[in-house]
Amino acid sequence: MIRDYIxxxxxxxxxxxxxxxxxxAKSLNNSKFNYFLxxxxxxxxxxxxxxxxxxxxSFNSLLNTNFIISSSLFISILYFYNTFGNIGFEIFLYLKTxxxxxxxxxxxxxxxxxxGWSFKIDxxxxxxxxxxxxxxxxxxxxxxLLNSLTIYTFPNSxxxxxxxxxxxxxxxxxxxxxAVRLNDNLxxxxxxxxxxxxxxxxxxxxxxxxxxxx
Numbered sequence: 001m002i003r004d005y006i007x008x009x010x011x012x013x014x015x016x017x018x019x020x021x022x023x024x025a026k027s028l029n030n031s032k033f034n035y036f037l038x039x040x041x042x043x044x045x046x047x048x049x050x051x052x053x054x055x056x057x058s059f060n061s062l063l064n065t066n067f068i069i070s071s072s073l074f075i076s077i078l079y080f081y082n083t084f085g086n087i088g089f090e091i092f093l094y095l096k097t098x099x100x101x102x103x104x105x106x107x108x109x110x111x112x113x114x115x116g117w118s119f120k121i122d123x124x125x126x127x128x129x130x131x132x133x134x135x136x137x138x139x140x141x142x143x144x145l146l147n148s149l150t151i152y153t154f155p156n157s158x159x160x161x162x163x164x165x166x167x168x169x170x171x172x173x174x175x176x177x178x179a180v181r182l183n184d185n186l187x188x189x190x191x192x193x194x195x196x197x198x199x200x201x202x203x204x205x206x207x208x209x210x211x212x213x214x
Contacts, residue, residue: 009089010089010091010094011073011089011147011151014069014073014094015073015144015147015148015151017069018066018069018070018144018147019144021062021063021065021066021069022062022063022066022141022144024062025058025059025062025063025066028058028059028062029059032059033059036063036134036137036138037138039134039135039138040135040138040171040174040175040178043178043182045134046131046134046178046179046182060133060137063137063140063141064133064136064137064140066137066140066141066144067136067137067139067140067143068098068101068102068105068140069098070140070141070143070144070147071101071139071140071143072094072097072098072101073094073143073147074143074146074147074150074164074168075097075101076090076093076094076097077147077150077151077161078161078165079093079097080093081156081158081161085156086156087150087151087155087156108201109129111201112125112129112197112201113125115197115200115201116197119190119193119196119197120190121186121190121193121194121197123186124183124186124187124190124194125197127183127186128179128180128183128186131178131179131182131183132175132176132179134175135171135172135174135175135176135178135179136172136175138171139168139171139172139175142167142168142171143168146164146167146168149164150164169206172206173206176198176202180198
């Protein structure tokens with residue numbers, strides 16, 4: 001029992017950090033935060049936010065940090081379960097996952113910039129990144145709930161882990177679709193390069209994840 005409490009303390013600390021980040025972001029701009037929560041239902045926030053040059057604002061930085069921390073925790077849970085057959089917390093595994101996830105996010109971002117510049121679709125890539133990032137920030141909040149349910153309500157449940165992964169993928173795909181639809185005027189003139197970009201940097205990673213959990 002003592003060992004279980006120690007394991008869950010690690011999870012609890014990270015989840016509390018996530019909740020603290022969300023609470024601070026909400027306190028900075030409560031009306032914007034409430035508006036942000038509706039992005040899957042209302043495109044107005046996406047259009048407004050993509051026109052702002054505020055990627056490094058406190059509001060966005062807090063939500064982006066939450067996305068990275070909560071996603072890394074979920075990935076480490078998946079890895080631990082697939083390796084040991086149960087859910088457990090290992091600080092070095094989590095920190096390594098966190099580091100790899102940060103490197104993946106920023107390497108992907110730099111690659112997108114290079115592709116946008118090479119194919120002369122940099123305007124589309126910049127706008128698309130901002131809009132997709134808005135959906136990622138909300139997914140990061142939803143992952144907090146999924147992590148909590150995985151750890152405390154459905155521990156060691158492979159079925160719930162798969163369901164959680166599928167939920168995250170579906171939300172990500174919906175976000176991609178909505179971001180694409182909002183950029184029809186930029187996509188249509190560069191359809192070939194857009195398809196190449198989408199298949200290489202968006203669809204292949206999703207297919208890889210699906211292959212791992214099926």
